Amino acid sequence: MNALDLPLDPGWAVAVSTVMWTVIGLATGFVGSRLPDAAIDHDTWLTRIRDVEDHGRIYQRRLRLNRWKDLLPEAGALFPGGTSKRHLPGRDDRSLIRFAMETRRAELVHWANLVAGPIFFIWCPPGLGAAMVSFGIAAHLPFIVVQRSNRAQIERILDARRT
Numbered sequence: 530m531n532a533l534d535l536p537l538d539p540g541w542a543v544a545v546s547t548v549m550w551t552v553i554g555l556a557t558g559f560v561g562s563r564l565p566d567a568a569i570d571h572d573t574w575l576t577r578i579r580d581v582e583d584h585g586r587i588y589q590r591r592l593r594l595n596r597w598k599d600l601l602p603e604a605g606a607l608f609p610g611g612t613s614k615r616h617l618p619g620r621d622d623r624s625l626i627r628f629a630m631e632t633r634r635a636e637l638v639h640w641a642n643l644v645a646g647p648i649f650f651i652w653c654p655p656g657l658g659a660a661m662v663s664f665g666i667a668a669h670l671p672f673i674v675v676q677r678s679n680r681a682q683i684e685r686i687l688d689a690r691r692t
Contacts, residue, residue, distance in 0.1 A: 542653040546661050550668075553645045561638035562608040569633040575640065576633050578681045585681025588674055598675045605635060614679070622687060629683045636676040643669040 537545060572578070578585065588594040606613040612631045618624045642665060649661035 537652045539654060539657055542657050545652055546649055546657075549649070550661075550664075554642055557638045557641040557645075558604065559608055561634050561641070562611045564634055564637070566630065569630045569637070572633070576636055576677075576680075578677060578684065582677065582681060584685050585678040588678040592674065594674065594678055597671075598678075601671060601675060605631065614676075622690065625683045625687055629680050629687075632676040632680040632683070636673055636680075639669040639672040639676070643673070 581587065583590075603613055603615045605611050605615075612618075612627075614628070614631055614635060617628055646662035646665035647658075650658035653661055
């Protein structure tokens with residue numbers, strides 16, 4: 530049995546979980562697309578690039594990011610007003626700053642999806658709940674890494690232009 534003793538056998542728990550991952554993904558994407566610029570025009574404790582990330586270079590060196598990042602789907606333009614992050618909109622400072630904002634938006638959406646994982650323990654048996662949390666991590670961490678790497682590269686470019 531699960532934490533709330535809901536009578537979901539594993540088959541139904543997987544079915545409900547599949548629907549819930551979809552609902553969570555669409556809901557966080559929609560809410561994220563509506564975040565005001567003031568919420569994403571600066572880094573927070575969560576989104577700031579850490580020293581250990583070596584200005585995003587660690588993702589290239591350790592994870593070989595350039596080899597697989599283009600294989601990830603891009604849904605930034607799914608909702609009206611959304612922005613695809615597949616390509617830079619321009620190379621001027623204003624375009625880079627805007628793109629950095631959009632990477633923060635995407636990162637926040639993927640963090641919101643990732644941290645939703647524990648709710649699956651409500652209807653899933655413990656082993657399946659752990660599998661759902663693991664799925665959330667595996668499905669969203671690569672997107673977080675890509676957004677952080679892209680933003681770190683943009684910050685390096687903008688910093689170099691300022692000096």
